[in-house]
Amino acid sequence: MAATYQTVNPATGEPISSYELMSDAIADARVEAAHRAFEQWRTTPLAERSEIVRRIGTLIRERSDDFARLMTREMGKPIAQGGGEIGLCAAICDYSADNAASVLGDEQRAFDGGQGLITYQPLGVILGIQPWNFPMYQVVRYAIACITAGNAVLLKHAPNVWGMALALEALFIEAGLPEGVFSVLLTDNAQTERLIGHDKVRGVTLTGSTAAGRAVGAKAGECLKKSVLELGSNDAYMVLADADIDAAVANCVQGRIYNSGQTCIAAKRFIVVDAVYDEFRAKFAEQLAAIEYGDPTDPNTQLGPLARADLRETLHDQVMRSIAAGARCALGGELPEGPGFFYPVTLLEDIAPGMAAWEEELFGPVAALIRVADEAEAIRVANDSRFGLGGGVFSGDTPRATAIARDLFDTGMVNVNGYNMAQAELPFGGVKDSGYGREHGGFGMREFVNIKSVMIAG
CATH class of the missing domain: 3.40.605.10 (Aldehyde Dehydrogenase; Chain A, domain 1)
Known part of the structure; x- marks a missing residue:
């Protein structure tokens, strides 16, 4: 049979x-x-x-x-x-x-x-x-x-x-x-x-x-x-000191929760310089907290379920291992009861090398927030990954951000001051x-x- x-x-x-x-x-x-x-x-x-x-x-x-x-x-x-x-x-x-x-x-x-x-x-x-x-x-x-x-x-x-x-x-x-x-x-x-x-x-x-x-x-x-x-990939999005914080937050939220976070080029690691970290973090957490999962057949639903039960189990294990290694869970992080394979929007802070949220791909609505001193450290941390598919730079100096994207970001694709996914006109692929x-x-x-x-x- x-x-x-x-x-x-x-x-x-x-x-x-x-x-x-x-x-x-x-x-x-x-x-x-x-x-x-x-x-x-x-x-x-x-x-x-x-x-x-x-x-x-x-x-x-x-x-x-x-x-x-x-x-x-x-x-x-x-x-x-x-x-x-x-x-x-x-x-x-x-x-x-x-x-x-x-x-x-x-x-x-x-x-x-x-x-x-x-x-x-x-x-x-x-x-x-x-x-x-x-x-x-x-x-x-x-x-x-x-x-x-x-x-x-x-x-x-x-x-x-x-x-x-x-x-x-x-x-x-x-x-x-x-x-x-x-x-x-x-x-x-x-x-x-x-x-x-x-x-x-x-x-x-x-x-x-x-x-x-x-x-x-x-x-x-x-x-x-x-x-x-x-x-x-575990794409990094850098927020520099001269960035438009409201625009950066809006794009980063969308980049994390679109398709319930199940996207290879989703924004996953958010690397924010110290000068604007507190402002970004407050607005980012507020907008993430407002997103609730729900019936995917409802046109108003922004966040649906994960595609399979095993995928939810894997994601939750990554969250728990990160927390056990010292990450702080500021939002979400709990398996919901009831039918379906839903997972709440989750925000992890105090992320460090060696943690699952730093090293691995989180294929679901989990954001890893990383604080860095300045632009140089932001670039170093962004590239400190075995992955290299996409990423992003937010800065008020678009030519400078473009130069970072062109010359210093070790990925196949980079967004500047926005979050865009695949485009029919542009090559798609990665490195490493x-x-x-x-x-x-x-x-x-x-x-x-x-x-x-x-x-x-x-």
């Missing part, structure tokens, strides 16, 4: 749907079918591929309400926040369609004795292993880039959002994408790891934890497969334990292509 996976509504703990895991034979057949689809898709003119991608974006917009409700039901995203994720996905489709010709077009370069042609050719079947926290966006951001470039895509989504995976597969086909160019794998981790070594899989991309990244990166390296890893490779802004379209040189004599 085949194994099954039961999805659960994180706001109520009640079951939603049951899915049967694919056998190895069925999974292998999906890979083979994807390769056959790729052989045809790669010959489809780029302009035609781009128009199908554009239609995918159109359908995503048309089904926005349905997809938002599905996100809320499967992973607890507050219903008011679903539209932002869905709009970004449609924008990615538009950007890819609009810019594919310039990103993937042939280039010519002269060399001694001839002319060189540089062409960007698709690789083949790309396996994507994706998490649950942005159940549509995590899929669209890699799949659309790969499909536009002429590759076929396999999706191994997190099992608690398999409803979204299958809904996207149906939408892509409805938009005109040939069957097999995008297909879903309902497999477990062991099966998925085995598929990385399949001879028809040419690349693998993962968004997930550092531990998962190490495992997938090692397997891909063993099999000599190209990989892209977008992993976790936050992974490697880039998505968005055309960069993702070139991650899984054969950059081929053709040397023409004469």
Whole structure:
């Protein structure tokens, strides 16, 4: 009898749907079918591929309400926040369609004795292993880039959002994408790891934890497969002495609680210089205290549940270990009673090296507040992390803050005087334990292509 996976509504703990895991034979057949689809898709003119991608974006917009409700039901995203994720996905489709010709077009370069042609050719079947926290966006951001470039895509989504995976597969086909160019794998981790070594899989991309990244990166390296890893982080937001404190507080609160804090590029460590610490701390704590968790189907809810029971347990353990190591809990920090996987907004102070709140990623609505003497110490503490995905700088001197972001912040992305997440036009990715490779802004379209040189004599 085949194994099954039961999805659960994180706001109520009640079951939603049951899915049967694919056998190895069925999974292998999906890979083979994807390769056959790729052989045809790669010959489809780029302009035609781009128009199908554009239609995918159109359908995503048309089904926005349905997809938002599905996100809320499967992973607890507050219903008011679903539209932002869905709009970004449609924008990615538009950007890819609009810019594919310039990103993937042939280039010519002269060399001694001839002319060189540089062409960007698709690789083949790309396996994507994706998490649950942005159940549509995590899929669209890699799949659309790969499909536009002429590759076929396999999706191994997190099992608690398999409803979204299958809904996207149906939408892509409805938009005109040939069957097999995008297909879903309902497999477990062991099966998925085995598929990385399949001879028809040419690349693998993962968004997930550092531990998962190490495992997938090692397997891909063993099999000599190209990989892209977008992993976790504990992003630091620096508040300098000349910052607009009200604006900094508002952005930092939003950056911490959006998507119930379950965001790899969420603001997590708040590094505030001594001159403005007390003012920032008072206003920050006041605004955080005003945010209550609630029914994610209510349009007024800002904070929903965490996506799974085990995720809440992990977060609470990190909070308790930080407190045991000397952190002070100024707000929250208690497991609530009742149904669902809710966790209160929590503020930890007196954070020091070695504590979970300093060293680890807190994937939920827990803020770590760190007091530093001055700008130099703020920069040092911000970079004192094994992660390097995003971060931010708040300062009244925008050119100075921009210089810090450009030259001194050891991350892949930095916000200046605001909190912005992924942008279709800009590259997305990190350094250090936050992974490697880039998505968005055309960069993702070139991650899984054969950059081929053709040397023409004469």
